[in-house]
Amino acid sequence: MANRRRFLQALSTLPLFTKIGPAASNSVQAYAKRDYFAELGIRPFINAAGTFTVMTASLMPAEVMAAMEKVSRQFVPLPKLQDTVGAKIASMIGAEAAMVTSGAAGALCCGTAACITGTDQKAILQIPDLTGLKNEVIVQKNHRYGYDHAVRACGVRMIEVETAGELERARTDRTAMMLFANFLEPEGAIKAGEFVKLGKKLGVPTFIDCAADVTPYGRLQQFAKSGFDLVAVSGGKAICGPQSAGILFGRKDLIEAAKLNTSPYSDSIARGMKVNKEELIGMMVALELFLKRDWDADWKEYQMRAKLIADSVSSLSGITTEVEVPEIANHVPHLHLRWDESRIRISPPDAKKALLAGDPSIEVNPASNRNELVIGVWMLQPGEAQIVAKRLREVLRANA
Numbered sequence: 001m002a003n004r005r006r007f008l009q010a011l012s013t014l015p016l017f018t019k020i021g022p023a024a025s026n027s028v029q030a031y032a033k034r035d036y037f038a039e040l041g042i043r044p045f046i047n048a049a050g051t052f053t054v055m056t057a058s059l060m061p062a063e064v065m066a067a068m069e070k071v072s073r074q075f076v077p078l079p080k081l082q083d084t085v086g087a088k089i090a091s092m093i094g095a096e097a098a099m100v101t102s103g104a105a106g107a108l109c110c111g112t113a114a115c116i117t118g119t120d121q122k123a124i125l126q127i128p129d130l131t132g133l134k135n136e137v138i139v140q141k142n143h144r145y146g147y148d149h150a151v152r153a154c155g156v157r158m159i160e161v162e163t164a165g166e167l168e169r170a171r172t173d174r175t176a177m178m179l180f181a182n183f184l185e186p187e188g189a190i191k192a193g194e195f196v197k198l199g200k201k202l203g204v205p206t207f208i209d210c211a212a213d214v215t216p217y218g219r220l221q222q223f224a225k226s227g228f229d230l231v232a233v234s235g236g237k238a239i240c241g242p243q244s245a246g247i248l249f250g251r252k253d254l255i256e257a258a259k260l261n262t263s264p265y266s267d268s269i270a271r272g273m274k275v276n277k278e279e280l281i282g283m284m285v286a287l288e289l290f291l292k293r294d295w296d297a298d299w300k301e302y303q304m305r306a307k308l309i310a311d312s313v314s315s316l317s318g319i320t321t322e323v324e325v326p327e328i329a330n331h332v333p334h335l336h337l338r339w340d341e342s343r344i345r346i347s348p349p350d351a352k353k354a355l356l357a358g359d360p361s362i363e364v365n366p367a368s369n370r371n372e373l374v375i376g377v378w379m380l381q382p383g384e385a386q387i388v389a390k391r392l393r394e395v396l397r398a399n400a
């Protein structure tokens with residue numbers, strides 16, 4: 001009490017005490033004006049690559065930022081907000097239940113934990129020690145990938161199979177879950193539909209990672225109806241929500257269990273994969289905006305950007321351009337440029353370096369290699385396709 005009185009006395013003697021309002025708003029303006037990247041010596045670039053985490057992936061629309069800023073000013077009960085936002089997201093995409101996670105990787109971890117523990121409090125406290133618990137995840141050999149680390153973080157062993165017969169024989173009373181990486185579907189013998197059927201027949205929850213598979217629009221709703229028990233998507237790729245957010249949706253009992261395995265519960269496997277009210281509301285608003293987008297209009301715009309860039313170099317002799325669309329994952333037009341290096345004397349990797357070093361700096365798609373330069377056009381902002389076109393022409397012409 002004495003301390004508190006002294007504190008208040010000290011405050012009232014501060015000359016600024018009565019001016020906190022206006023002083024604060026001047027200060028906010030000053031902070032809004034600062035050029036943080038310049039101060040830190042970080043050079044921003046034009047994203048002619050795509051939604052890559054290492055490049056900060058996508059930009060949140062102003063509406064999402066406004067919503068996040070708005071909710072940042074009040075305190076609310078976090079579990080109740082997660083439940084309510086989750087229910088809203090579920091109804092938006094036609095899923096039974098949903099929750100906001102820390103990205104698709106966070107969703108993989110929370111969902112796997114849910115399949116192991118259910119709502120058993122003792123099991124939730126125990127993992128990743130799986131003594132006496134289900135401790136195996138069945139996966140096709142060709143569906144192993146880096147992000148399954150988020151699954152393995154729960155302590156499970158990955159049981160690799162190649163055929164439906166092998167999968168059936170691999171099922172034991174230790175099987176917690178079956179994992180399917182959607183972008184690897186062409187690589188595996190068992191396709192998504194059959195995988196779901198096998199899961200139901202064997203009584204094992206099926207989990208699909210569709211992190212980057214939300215185009216063409218309507219895919220989210222399709223995945224909600226696909227029969228998979230759990231689905232993971234990135235919030236900060238094509239959906240343009242917070243880069244630190246994702247969505248886990250599917251069976252209600254599993255979503256309930258997944259929520260118990262993460263923040264705010266301090267003694268849980270995914271406590272470090274925290275999301276707060278800003279990510280929750282940001283994700284919800286980004287999804288609202290995403291579901292209103294017009295695929296035909298966006299498709300036309302991406303094709304136009306690709307054509308504009310292709311046209312800018314088409315007069316150079318020895319160059320060929322082609323628009324390619326990946327079948328699954330990042331299903332949007334990408335411009336591929338190949339040229340005869342005896343006529344344009346710069347290699348694609350050197351052209352990539354020159355674009356990055358130039359002004360403005362431009363990052364092209366990391367799929368670019370020794371033989372071709374790949375340009376992703378969907379994260380370009382208004383006016384940037386023209387800049388990419390001009391810079392590309394300059395770089396190639398300088399060596400023609």
Ligand SMILES: *Cc1c(COP(=O)(O)O)cnc(C)c1O
Pocket residue numbers: 053102103104105106147183209210211212233234235236245246
């Ligand atoms: C990007 C990606 C992830 C990780 O998503 P985050 O939202 O960054 O956590 C997981 N799986 C696949 C297939 C991805 O493409």
